[in-house]
Each structure stands twice: as C-alpha cells, then as structure tokens.
Amino acid sequence: MPIQASLFPDAPPSGDHPPGFRYTPDLIDGEEERWLAAGIAALPLKPFEFHGYLANRRVVSFGYRYDYARRAVAAAPDVPSFLLDLRARVAAWAGVAPDDFRQLLINEYAPGAGIGWHRDKPQFGLVAGVSLLSPATLRFRRREADDWRRAAAPLAPRSVYLLAGEARSVWEHSIIEGDALRYSVTFRTLA
Template sequence: MDKIPSINEGIDLSVIRGLGYIPNFITGAEEKNLLESINREPWLNDLKRRVQHYGYKYDYRARSLNYSMYLGDLPAWVDPVVHKMRRRNLIDQNFDQLIVNEYLPGQGIAGHVDCQPCFGETIFALSLGSTCLMDFINIESKNIVSLLLEPRSLLIMSEEARYKWTHGIAGRKTDVYKGRSFPRKSRVSLTFRKVIF
C-alpha cells in the first residue's frame, strides 16, 4: 500500500456516527489499472456528468430501481477492490450495484441521502484521480462537516452517516481545506451498494 500521509489526519470523524475514511485504500498501480479499465467501458450522458451503471441501473429522476433494471454481474475489474474490502473485514456480503461517476473540475453533486428503499445500510465510495471536498450536512441540526476525499481513498457511510446526514460536492474548480488550495482534476468515483427491494 502506498504510504502517503493523509491531509485528514487529526480530523475527528466521530461527530458523524458510522462515517469511515481509509486513505490509500488502494495503490497507485491499482488506481491506474482501474481508470484504464473504466475508460475502456462505454459512458452514459444521462446527467451533467458521465456515468456507468453495473448490476442494476439506477433511475436518477425517479430515484428508484427494480428487477427489470438488472444489467448483469459487476465487472471483473472491481474484484480486487472487493477482495481487499473482504480481507479487511469491511464487508460480509457481495455488492450487486455499482455506479461509476466522472467529475470534471467545476462539476459536483447536490447534497443527498442515497435512496433508502433502494440500497442497503452501508455505502462504499472509492475515489480515483483527484481530490475533492465532500460536505456532510446533518438533516436536523444543519451542522456541516467537510472532508477532503483523496485519490485512492475509501469512504464508508453507515448508521447516521448513511441516514441522517446528506453528502454532496460543491461545483467548483478549487477546494480550500485546512488553509490549503486543492485544484481539482478529473475525478472518478466508484460507489458500491447492495440492492434491497
């Protein structure tokens, strides 16, 4: 594993119960292989950003999915990531839904809670290519906690992080975090979920 210090060291994530963050979850070589595999696949332009759906296709407008939206198994190129999650005892079941999102500088996503009737209790998101600042907002108190998602990092949302906080990314080209500027480059996120009906 690449031993690169995390900018988030010293940040207390316990204020959001169920939020986990693992920097350098994959190596630089693994990141390169994933990006090459992803870019060999076709992209959809359903949104303002490019996306790929695996397992089940998620309907963003209806915020739903069903059995008729099944596309097939997840691609083999994510197997090493899933095996690593299993080896680290992060999961005890298989994922059946994966969304790949590409964010260019200036692009973001509105704060949201992932569809509760659609997906299980834990969401995993792997970041590739670039940093970006993610904002978590408590639905009741409106308290805001920001975390810089670093390339190769794994974000885990369960419990309150999954259900009581929205997560989103502001549409800008540079993030300021801990007094430092982080210009954005092209970023790809892989969001792993378990479908429930």
Template sequence: MNTHGLTDTHLTAIPGLTSIPDYITSDDETCLLAQLDQQPWSSDLRRRVQHYGYRYDYKARMITPEMQAAPLPPWLQELARRVQQDGHTPTLPDQVIVNEYVPGQGIADHIDCVPCFGNSILSLSLGSGCAMRFTEQQTRAQVPLWLAPRSLLLLQGAARYEWLHGIPARKSDLYNGQRVQRGRRVNNDEQQMEHRVIY
C-alpha cells in the first residue's frame, strides 16, 4: 500500500468514514494507557487484548448476552458517554475491545462481525500512529488512512458494511514522504452489542 502523503482528503472516498483528530488530550491519553496497563491482558491472540462488557469469540465469530466480561470501568464509561453525547453513536456503547499492537504486528483485512455489533464502530488510537488500509469488497479499490495518536475513527454505513479495514504487519509506515517508525499502539474499539449470533 502506498501511504505517501496521507491526508484527510482520503476520507471523502468512503461514505460513512469519519476521523476526528485529537479527540482526547495528551494527558487523557497518558491516563487511559496507565489505567489499561493496570488491568489484566489476554494473550489468546497474536496480540494482547482486553474485553469489557461482553467477550467476543474470535474463532466462532459470535457474541451473546451470556458472554459477559468485566463491566466497563468508570473511565471507559466516561468515554462511552462522551461519544454518545457528541452524536457519534445513537446508543451508549456497552462493549469495548482493547487491542495492543507492537511494531511488526497488524490485523488482517476484515469487516467487524455484522450480526454481533451495531451500526457504529468507534476506535480510539492511543500511543503510536499507524497506517490503516481500507479495501472495497467488490472493486478491491484501496484507500489508505493515517491513524494519528488520540484520533477517533468512526465507521458507519458503507464504511462499516462494504469496506474491509486492516493494518499491514510491519515496523514502519511511509507518511508525508517520511519513514515513520511504529511504536506501541493501543486502540479501544467501542460497539453496541447486537443480540444475534453467527453459527
């Protein structure tokens, strides 16, 4: 993927894709990372994760009301209330997946489980920035997007249901003509759970 000269003008190519820079402050970012690192991490995947509200089964691609995880702690509840109050989601997110990516790690192109989650997927980036790749399912057209630290990514409509998104597994990205080394990146994915199951 060519990530040379990434800018927000790429957002217009995908309906329903919104990126909000500096959604939180640097101090908020530091506090969130510290809070997350005080919680237990799961190493069931190649990357470390935390689940709040409900636990998502990656192998079965399913989630049910019975698959409860730790409740959202107050500092995540505050973030969930804010994204709803700011109008980024019509309902209060009740499920959060926290992913940790170290340099060289990524995630395959995918669409978040349609029967499992609601119409809005929100992702807050903490720590290092990185390049994300969006791929349209039918045409295979690709659109790159730089995920800056503290930015909030919102997927709705076509961006949620018609475009795959993924992060190439590498240790650096080309951004604005410069080679940018990746550091540790943590992202909080917030969703409203849908009470349906994939079999």
C-alpha cells in the first residue's frame, strides 16, 4: 500500500512506511519557497554526469561532494549564506546541530528528469530532503526473497523528509520523472 502524507505531522511510521522515514509538510511557506528557488536558480548547477552519461538532472554540492571517480567524499565550496536558515530549520526538525549537516546537495529536476534506484553513499549518515516548486513521488523498495517490497511517499512542495534507520541503509529509493521543474535540497551528515 502506498504511503500517504500523514494528517499528523511527525506521526510514528505506520506499517506502510519504511522504518526511519519521517515526513512533515509545510516546513516553509510559499514566500520562502519562491525566495529559495530564486537563489537556487542563480547557483552554478551542472548536469549530473555518471561514467560519461549526462542525466537530465543538474546538481550542485556544498560542504562536501561525492567524487564518483575516487569513490570518496571531497571538499566542496561553503554552504551559501542564503541556505543557512533553511539548514538550521531542517536540523532542528531532524534533531541534529546545523553544523552536523556537513553536506548540502541541490538537485534540479527539469520536466522529464528523475533519479534512479539507489541508496545514498555510505560515507554519509542521515539524509533530509526539502522539496521546492512541484510535487514528486519518492519510491522505496527492498529485496525480499526473490521479490521486492515496495512503498511510495508523496512529497509536497515545501515539505521535508528524513531518511534514517532502515529507510536510509536498507531500502533503496528513487524519484519518478516529473512533468514540472522541481528542486530538492538535501542535507546529509557524514557517517
């Protein structure tokens, strides 16, 4: 059964949620969203490149970035000041210190762009994601015997989700291709 956005923000995970997944709508308001999106549009987003293949998704990292060639984290520019307030807000929500979110990754999904099945790299710890501009579906799957167990969480614009525990380390996740521009701002601790 698909996960539905809870009527009760921070409700404990139901049987339908991968354990460790947490979601809250309306972390920010519409004015903040527009202001953040304008700031993000001015950042040096670059096409995500994986083994020479260019995805229809653009990214920029701050604090640390993942170097796919070296399979290690590498230093990245400091978090821009216009994103520090958002980082503090997400940190308070997630129960960590703002500085613990050592990495900030922004994904820009143009219409038709998504992200394939993956688990975030083990060099990172907690993962929190803020959605801007348009809705998306975060899908989950985990291997069970010779089949997949599946779940899906709608992500509203202005919402925040947390991947911890099994949702972070056992389940894979992906984002279905959308039909409108979406930004995700992902904050990660280091493992």
